[in-house]
Amino acid sequence: MTMGLRETKKQQTRAALSETASALFRERGFDQVSVAEIARMAGVSVNTAFNYFPTKEDLFFDSQPLAENHLADVVVTAPSDTTPADALLADLLGALQRRDPALGLCKDAAAFWRTVAESPTLTARSREIAERAERALAHALAERSGRQTGDPETHLLAGALCGAYRAAVGQIRQRAITGEDPSRVLDELGPTIEYLFSHLRGLAQPLPPPS
Template sequence: MSLRETKKQQTRTAIADTALELFREYGFDQVTVAEVARHVGVSTNTVFNYFPTKEDLFFDRQAEVEGHLATLVRDRAPGTCPVETIRDDLLAALQQDDPMLGLHPGALRFWQIIHDSPALRAREREIGERAEAALATALAEHPPRTASAPNNADLPMLALLAGAIAGTHRAALREIKRRVMSGEPPAHARDAIAPAALQAFNLLCLGLHADAAAQTSQERQLSQQARRDRRTHA
């Protein structure tokens, strides 16, 4: 990275960190972009050069979140079930207390800020919708075994599958949020969600590969019948 790019990244980080500190202290709707700029020591236009909207200041890792599930699907090993890939990533994150899941002391205030702001709640929904759309695109580009040769007729199925996978992932994170905001210790929330997420994703995976399993069973029966026929005619 060049010196210019390094300085730009440092400026972006300083703006985002300062904005979050102000939002935590005063709330999202009570802080203006001009106040953020003044605390950083830059112009308001500079802030908007890095963050097109005020909501972008709060969700400064939005692009990473929106592309996470799609990236997992694209980067998975050939023949690997996309549901299993996303399941295992979530379970590993839970085991490691990944900060992105909200299992850290500062998460409660972060979620409270979102809860208190209609604009942030709307943006949070948009992020979820974009993540689901990106996942649907990734599934079309790198389909599961049951759709190894996708055509236009398969695309609605893959879009629905993306909705089921992304919805299950969002539901797991939402349940963590609900539990922590209700006062449950993060470790307890994690220990409750991990087995539930495992079971939910396994059910999705089972359904996804049910037709493949049925085909394998049918092939096995045909093979057994062929052997019996050969013995009969021997």
């Protein structure tokens, strides 16, 4: 339980790597920093770096991990008389109002997402996460409606909801990156988002006719 010296050192090494990586990426961008450089500055060999972080991207997202289960959680924890669309809408508006860092609505979060946007590799990784989030959402929707996992209907529904959600987040982040005022973003996008999701509402609850 007390975690021996071995375990402690491992955590230190890991933290050292993650932190120096984070600092370097922040000041120079993802593609302008090599893993070798990070390892050197963390006082460790390149092999050790790859031992803790299988890819360079993992080194980046360690400090600010992308929550791939967020959408599913939102839907699962929503009260049972709420449609998935409404649950996601509420989540989005809430995040907007509380200036959630995941949306880039504060100085350093904006810098984080700018770094992501500037690197094709990181953008690709975040698309991958989004895809996993969509699958998780499909799973959650299936659970909620008592359907078996893998039911095509839940996947299509998840696709539409996730597509809308991602587009909304994308618009928000884009504005956050360009340094737009958060409350202006809220005013500008809030109604549009609300409008869109209100139309998505109808598509959630009724199961398709069993024909």
